[in-house]
Amino acid sequence: MIFPLGGIIIGALIGAIRAKKRGGTVMDMLQWGTAFAVMLGIVGLFVLVFMQRAAVA
Template identity: 35%
Template sequence: MIVIGAAILGVLIGALTARRRGGRLADILQYAAGYGIAFTLLGLFATIVIERLAA
């Protein structure tokens, strides 16, 4: 659940960042993908750490 939430949050932040910087559609999509991947990985690591600590 953390991974999905982090992915969605990353996509939103990436798209908003590119839009604020005046990017075109391709820029917005690229930022959204990049931030989405980065946040997904962070969410995955957070999930692994939480599972290890809970066990």
């Protein structure tokens, strides 16, 4: 049940770090962090649904 939340947190960190490495401003870090958080949150949601349907968890 924690996969979507974990994906959101990890995605936000990855996005912010990538923007900072490329010399981005605070707004760039927020934008990249949000984009990556959404992407990895959706991936985490699909993993959670798959595990529930396969009765793994």
